[in-house]
Amino acid sequence: MLKIKDLYAGLEGKDILQGINLEVKAGEVHAIMGPNGSGKSTLASVVAGKEEYEVSRGYITFENQDISELDPEERAHKGIFLSFQYPVEIPGVSVTNFIKTAINETRKAKGKEDMPASEMLKMIKEKADMLEIDRKFLSRSLNEGFSGGEKKRNEIFQMAMLEPKLAILDETDSGLDIDALKVVANGVNKLKSKDNAVVVITHYQRLLDYIVPDFVHVLMNGRIVKSGTKELAYELEEKGYDWIKEELV
Amino acid sequence: MSFKDKLLSSYIALEDYLEFDSPLHDVRNNAIKIFEEKGFPTKKEEAWKYTSLNSLLKPDYSVYSNKERNVELKNVRKYFLHEIDTYKLVFVDGVYNSFLSETTHDSLDVCLMSSALNKSKYKPVIEAYFNKVAKSDSLTSLNTAFTKEGAYIHIPAHKEVEKPIEIINFSTGNEAAMFLQPRNLIVVGENAHVQIIERHQSLSSNEVLTNSVTEIFAEKRAYVDYYKIQNDEATASLIDNTYISQERDTVCRVHTFAFGGNLVRNNLNFYQKGEHCDSTLKGITILEGKQHVDHNTLVHHIAPNCESHQDYKGLFAESSIGVFNGKIIVEKDAQKTDAFQQNNNILIDDKATINAKPQLEIFADDVKCSHGCTIGQFDEDALFYLRSRGIGLKESRALLMYAFANTVLESVKIPELKVRINKLIANKIGVSLGFEL
Numbered sequence: 144m145l146k147i148k149d150l151y152a153g154l155e156g157k158d159i160l161q162g163i164n165l166e167v168k169a170g171e172v173h174a175i176m177g178p179n180g181s182g183k184s185t186l187a188s189v190v191a192g193k194e195e196y197e198v199s200r201g202y203i204t205f206e207n208q209d210i211s212e213l214d215p216e217e218r219a220h221k222g223i224f225l226s227f228q229y230p231v232e233i234p235g236v237s238v239t240n241f242i243k244t245a246i247n248e249t250r251k252a253k254g255k256e257d258m259p260a261s262e263m264l265k266m267i268k269e270k271a272d273m274l275e276i277d278r279k280f281l282s283r284s285l286n287e288g289f290s291g292g293e294k295k296r297n298e299i300f301q302m303a304m305l306e307p308k309l310a311i312l313d314e315t316d317s318g319l320d321i322d323a324l325k326v327v328a329n330g331v332n333k334l335k336s337k338d339n340a341v342v343v344i345t346h347y348q349r350l351l352d353y354i355v356p357d358f359v360h361v362l363m364n365g366r367i368v369k370s371g372t373k374e375l376a377y378e379l380e381e382k383g384y385d386w387i388k389e390e391l392v
Numbered sequence: 393m394s395f396k397d398k399l400l401s402s403y404i405a406l407e408d409y410l411e412f413d414s415p416l417h418d419v420r421n422n423a424i425k426i427f428e429e430k431g432f433p434t435k436k437e438e439a440w441k442y443t444s445l446n447s448l449l450k451p452d453y454s455v456y457s458n459k460e461r462n463v464e465l466k467n468v469r470k471y472f473l474h475e476i477d478t479y480k481l482v483f484v485d486g487v488y489n490s491f492l493s494e495t496t497h498d499s500l501d502v503c504l505m506s507s508a509l510n511k512s513k514y515k516p517v518i519e520a521y522f523n524k525v526a527k528s529d530s531l532t533s534l535n536t537a538f539t540k541e542g543a544y545i546h547i548p549a550h551k552e553v554e555k556p557i558e559i560i561n562f563s564t565g566n567e568a569a570m571f572l573q574p575r576n577l578i579v580v581g582e583n584a585h586v587q588i589i590e591r592h593q594s595l596s597s598n599e600v601l602t603n604s605v606t607e608i609f610a611e612k613r614a615y616v617d618y619y620k621i622q623n624d625e626a627t628a629s630l631i632d633n634t635y636i637s638q639e640r641d642t643v644c645r646v647h648t649f650a651f652g653g654n655l656v657r658n659n660l661n662f663y664q665k666g667e668h669c670d671s672t673l674k675g676i677t678i679l680e681g682k683q684h685v686d687h688n689t690l691v692h693h694i695a696p697n698c699e700s701h702q703d704y705k706g707l708f709a710e711s712s713i714g715v716f717n718g719k720i721i722v723e724k725d726a727q728k729t730d731a732f733q734q735n736n737n738i739l740i741d742d743k744a745t746i747n748a749k750p751q752l753e754i755f756a757d758d759v760k761c762s763h764g765c766t767i768g769q770f771d772e773d774a775l776f777y778l779r780s781r782g783i784g785l786k787e788s789r790a791l792l793m794y795a796f797a798n799t800v801l802e803s804v805k806i807p808e809l810k811v812r813i814n815k816l817i818a819n820k821i822g823v824s825l826g827f828e829l
Contacts, residue, residue: 192779235797245778
């Protein structure tokens with residue numbers, strides 16, 4: 144589904160990603176772990192198409208099509224979703240109006256009619272219930288004054304509504320208490336199928352108790368330096384990252 | 393002959409028609425003298441530094457149009473907020489149009505300045521209020537000298553007007569270039585409530601210059617909610633002078649929606665004369681092409697324990713120019729004043745300009761005054777966030793524009809008007825989002 148080949152990318156001519164190779168197949172869950180500043184969020188932003196990042200070498204394909212030159216909205220239309228580490232506050236636009244706009248714009252891009260209002264309402268209700276989101280929450284301005292946990296839950300709500308093929312969850316566990324973490328993870332697991340894939344970016348192994356990865360990758364200095372199975376996450380939790388650094392030397 | 397000379401000689405001709413024994417006669421004569429001395433303002437004056445009237449003074453304007461022009465309802469219906477549920481004062485080329493209007497004398501007066509000036513029963517009101525709060529600057533004086541027609545609205549004490557009043561000035565373009573000077577007087581009695589919508593609308597692409605003066609008097613505990621819709625043709629320019637006098641415990645709100653026209657100058661002046669006044673000045677400005685809109689506000693805190701809230705949002709595309717000059721004066725006696733001013737601007741294109749100038753003159757020592765002014769571009773992180781959800785660049789920008797304007801829009805108290813303004817904004821930014829704020 145997603146193939147990243149020898150990817151160098153960064154800001155203002157300085158590459159933060161230094162030769163990433165990664166393949167994510169349908170039905171898989173990948174975790175990307177690594178210390179602060181290793182390039183985890185950059186990788187997420189580059190895959191989602193943030194324009195300020197420049198790709199200097201390598202390429203990204205999604206379903207066998209090179210997406211390196213596509214706009215963020217075009218990538219979204221293909222089914223790529225990024226759950227933001229820091230979701231942006233948009234005062235004056237309610238969660239409901241935002242998600243309606245996102246869904247109908249995506250449908251429009253695929254040549255489909257707007258989703259009928261009744262169907263939309265039903266879907267909103269269903270997904271909000273699944274994530275234990277209060278109805279009042281949906282009429283509030285997008286992310287404005289939301290707690291850290293509310294913001295993250297709202298991101299997963301959007302994911303549930305947009306039903307992406309590939310979801311990249313950037314530090315979705317930060318700011319969540321254990322109960323909220325379970326609800327969010329449970330939501331992600333319910334959305335999981337053999338046809339879609341999830342990439343979980345995290346500092347800590349904690350989230351991986353609930354969203355169990357098939358593969359774990361360690362990102363350091365813009366490169367994937369080690370890959371393994373879920374056991375690698377436990378090892379990192381226990382021993383930190385220094386032993387990998389030593390291994391590399 | 394310069395436009396100024398033309399106006400001065402027109403005044404001499406007008407004087408022949410006026411009643412010499414009217415108390416207004418002296419007021420007019422004084423006013424024309426002031427205009428003669430001062431002339432049209434130039435960029436040399438501090439208050440006109442960013443706005444030049446030069447190009448507006450060149451056309452050979454017709455100063456009078458005495459004939460009643462016919463305008464068909466079907467052609468102008470779209471400019472009315474509502475066909476039935478509003479009072480209407482409609483003027484066509486400066487002349488009252490009875491067919492399109494709906495006036496009343498039934499427990500309140502919604503009628504004409506011309507009849508108020510000529511009928512003796514209105515004389516006490518005219519004497520007590522006319523030209524009593526307007527400044528004697530040159531443009532206001534020019535209007536005062538030529539006062540002839542406009543809205544006369546008198547709401548008696550404790551009257552809550554059940555439907556909004558629309559004041560609409562059409563210009564037909566029957567003259568190659570038209571100069572209009574409507575003069576409105578609005579007196580809102582003690583504890584009375586009123587909502588007013590004002591609009592200037594050209595119906596052709598011929599040039600129009602309007603120099604409008606509106607005086608509003610809010611007697612104690614009165615509530616005045618005033619909306620200005622400025623969405624005119626690219627050949628229509630407006631100088632709008634509004635003066636609001638607030639007695640104690642009054643609430644006065646003015647919303648200005650500046651979306652169209654060639655050049656617009658809004659001189660909006662609030663005078664808080666009694667304690668516990670509340671003044672709100674809000675505006676959304678969305679410009680493109682070579683449009684130029686200048687908001688020049690004054691809130692004069694004269695009495696203690698009053699509040700004022702200003703919130704102006706501006707979006708400037710292409711080569712458009714915006715000016716915000718907001719002055720707050722807090723007099724020595726106006727202790728415990730709470731004055732707030734906010735002006736946020738987004739420059740959409742590289743060639744757009746905004747000149748923002750907050751001015752605070754505070755002579756009291758126990759006050760709360762704050763002002764904030766920002767000039768920026770679209771937030772790139774916000775755009776990326778929206779686009780990553782599948783919303784296109786144009787629509788994402790539109791959504792951010794809506795979000796930006798929302799703090800002003802949300803305080804519009806007339807639901808149909810809110811819907812209307814939403815549509816105007818959607819038209820202006822070229823994107824309809826399928827929902828209203």
